[in-house]
Amino acid sequence: MKHTLPKLNLFLIAVSFVIIVIGFCLMIGAPSGEEYYNPDIFSVRRITVGPMIALFGFVSMIFAILFRRKK
Secondary structure, three states: OOOOOOHHHHHHHHHHHHHHHHHHHHHOOOOOOOOOOOHHHHOHHHHHHHHHHHHHHHHHHHHHHHOOOOO
């Protein structure tokens, strides 16, 4: 069975997917509700680091799809 993308591209896509999942995992945490206030919802990890890692994963996913090896 012939794939449209080479193995290197598929590997890069898998790595990009893992980076995206790590970014989203850094953004999750305990919620803040009406009964109690959780100041952790404004932490640097959830507001800055997680989204930046996820954005890097999405950019690397685009690169992984469009990458062509020079012959």
